[in-house]
Every structure is written in structure tokens, then in C-alpha cells.
Amino acid sequence: MSTYTATKLIPMLESHDMLATLKFYTEILKFTCDVKLDDLSWLTLRKDEIEIMFCSPNEHRNIPKSIMSGSLYINTNEVAALWENLKDHCEVCYPLEDFDYGMREFGIYDNNGYLLQFGQNL
Template identity: 80%
Template structure:
């Protein structure tokens, strides 16, 4: 469950840019669940008791795909890039972007 301060922007980013489907949402858009190709991600508005000014996560979401090059081509001009498509010594071809909340999303394919 990831937090978002702008649920409408999150819904738009994941459905329009990343082509996820919104499977369920609360009427007030305080919670939603998105899916694509067996991946499910849930978002909620921040818990007021935690009082965190912006979403934080020390890691990333790593999504494996069999079409990383095509995915890179479709996303590279639509997203904030962390690093471009690259082959790594550990046997992966991957790239990373930031979503509208600043979460790091990495996409990789085995070489």
C-alpha cells in the first residue's frame, strides 16, 4: 500500500501513462487498486496520524517484463527518468522512472 497526496494524478499516471486498470476505488478516491499483467498496486491517501509531509520509500518497485525495450520507448518521453535503458553486469536490461508521487519504478528483463 503506497500513499499519495494526489490520488487523481496517481490514477491518471498509472492508467494513462503505464496502462494499468483501476480495479476498485472508494467514492472519495481515498483508496484505489490498480493492476496490469498480474501486478497489483494499491494506493491510499496519507494516514493523518502519521503526519508525513510527502510519500517516502527507501527502495523501489521492481517490475520484470519480457518487453523492456518496447516499454522504454513508450515511456521515455512521458516520465521523469532516473536512468535510461541499460544492460547491467548482473544480467538485466533495465531502466527506471519516477511516478507522479516520486516513487522509483524500475523495469527489467533478463539478458
């Protein structure tokens, strides 16, 4: 196998409510919508260096609700201020906390139930 260069990872997540997803990410998390299809079946959201794509469920996969076994971990330089801005507007998984592995972080769920973790080096 020849070698190749991977240049970027962009998560593509399914949403059963694309309008709510667009509102959550743009109004609460302050992402911008770079591109979206007119029928809102696909969109790309961006915040600084972070990019996430969302699509309507694929009829071939037939998954009844959005699922992901892991999380999206977002590094930030202002985790405490971000926590203060988000804690009353999101479902909290765990509050702002300092961890032995050198991170201050918290976790919230987006409107789809995906876990978003925000962290900053101590």
C-alpha cells in the same frame, strides 16, 4: 510460533494526489483500476500480475510527502519497447541499460516520486 503461508505481496503506497496517481498509472503505464472508493481515498491498480494499492495519507502518520527508500521492480518481457513508450512521458531516473548481473532495465519516477524500475533478463 506456528508456520503460515504467505500468498501475495501487494504494496500499499501513500499519494498526496490520488487523481494524478490514477491518471499516471492508467493513462501512462496502462494499469487498470480494479477498485476505488468514491472519495478517491483508496484504490487498487493492476497490470497483468502486478497489483499496487494507493491511499490518501494517514492522518496518524502525518508524513508531509510520499517517501520510500527502495523501489518497485517490475519484470517485463518487452523492456526496450516499454522504454521507448515511457521515456518521453516520465521523469527518468536512469535510461535503458544492460547490467553485468544479467538484466536490461531502466528506472522512472511516478507522479509521487516513487522509483519504478522495469527489467528483463538478458
